[in-house]
Amino acid sequence: MEISIIPIASGKGGVGKSFLAANLAIALAKQGKQVIVADLDFGGSNLHTCLGLNNIYPGIGDFLRARNAKLKDLLVTTDEQNLKFLAGDVRSPFLANMHHSQKMRLIYNLKQLDCEYLILDLGSGSAYNTLDYFGMEQFGMIVTTTEHTSIMNMLTFFKHFAFRVIERSLPKNTFLEQNLRKSYNLSVNEEILTVRGLLDEISVIDPAVAQQAEQKWLSYRPRIVFNKCKDPNELNLLFVLENKLKHNLMLQADFFGCLPDDPSVSISFQQREALNKLIPSAEIAEDINLLADRIIRLWKQPLRNSSSLLLNNTKNIFEKRHKGLEN
Ligand SMILES: Nc1ncnc2c1ncn2[C@@H]1O[C@H](COP(=O)(O)OP(=O)(O)OP(=O)(O)O)[C@@H](O)[C@H]1O
Ligand SMILES: [Mg+2]
Incomplete structure (x- = not known):
């Protein structure tokens, strides 16, 4: 079976990764x-709650402790076929x-698991391990709100991710690799290191x-x-963001979806049940x-014009729902 891996990360915590993963x-x-x-949010595992499961199952920790353990033996069947x-x-x-060698194992x-989609619920922020899980796939998913701090933390995540990808693409144990880290230690009057700046230093x-790299x-x-x-106009930031990603980070990203603020999410958390099951009629x-439909159709291909498409799509959905309320 060909596997698509969907790691779900975020720069800021509490933006809805686990909810979305489940x-x-x-x-x-x-x-x-x-x-x-x-659940790869080690130290903060709570994906089971979003799935309506109890916190009783042996998992990745047990796999790493036992030399001969197999991940497939730890898979828990759910009442969703x-x-x-x-x-x-x-x-x-x-x-x-965890140690680097444990992470690589x-x-x-x-990657050997037998499924069509492997969804990874990651911890927030840009610890090395999180960046490396995110880098397992060319396409990863990052969740953010439209609030300034959340967007800024996402940009920081991408920058750290870029540095990590570049670092790992250098030949091992070379002068270059050893020197790279020195580039991060800026003196107080030096300008902040950019992705381009780092590549230029390597290029010298x-x-x-x-x-x-x-x-x-x-x-x-x-x-x-x-x-x-809360409002589709929040997405007006897409065009500025797209530019920032391109010019400051040399990154082409796709704007893949927009989910509303919805009180039913909090109810599902309180009841410790998956929202899809508890309130399947909820708008979200x-x-x-x-979104699942879009993943099935488009996950493995780049999108075109995703900023305009997402903005228009979200406005249309919002208007339709709003009209529904007025009538
Ligand atoms: N679309 C939404 N509308 C309203 N509330 C939401 C929505 N999505 C998530 N929440 C709320 O946000 C909180 C955090 O959600 P969740 O635990 O999924 O985030 P997270 O990104 O996984 O957090 P962490 O970084 O701690 O792992 C929960 O209390 C949940 O009820
Ligand atoms: Mg989480």
Whole structure:
């Protein structure tokens, strides 16, 4: 089975990653896809709650502790046919600080899982481990609200992600690799290091390596999903954002979806049940189904004009719903 990996990250915490991971997984499973959703938010695992499951299952921590353990033996069947759950670190404290070799073993084994969609609920922020899980796929999903702090933290996440991708594309144990980290230690009067600046510094030492690193970085195409949106006009920031991504980060991202602020989400959290199951008629449940649909059709291909398309689409949906209320 060909596997599509969908890591879900965010710069800022509490933007709705776990909620989206759980409900998107259910929506994809309902459309007949074989789905596994895994909790990789070590130290903050709560994906089980969003799925309506208890916190009792052995998971990735147990896998890492036992040399011969297999991830597939830890998959938990759910009452949603086609959906399996892989628990995080409930029984293994401090897993957020796992060793590099453990992380590489985990990444290798995650990629071997037998499913069509593997959704990874990541921790917020840009710890190395999180960046490396996000980098497992050319296409990753990043969740943000339209609030300034959330957008700024997303841009910081992307910058750290760029540095990490570039760093990992350098030949190992070379002068270049050892020197790279020195570039991060700016003196107080130096300008902040940009992605271009870092590539230029590498280029001075080895232009061919710099070019390879740049190609690697340009191959990533993250998908941005906005959450907790109260008014479609909030998305007017898309065009400025698109420019910033392109010019400051040399990044082409797709604007993939926009979910409304919806009180039914909080109810589902309080009741510890998946929203898709508890209130399937909620507007946001409908939007998550549309998002799942978009993933099935478009996940593995770049989108065109995604800023205008998302803005118009969101305005249309909002107007339709608003009119529905007035009538
Ligand atoms: N669309 C929404 N409308 C209203 N509330 C929402 C929405 N999405 C998420 N929330 C609320 O935001 C809170 C955080 O959600 P969630 O735990 O999914 O975020 P997270 O990004 O996974 O957080 P963390 O960074 O801590 O892992 C929850 O209380 C949830 O009820
Ligand atoms: Mg979470």
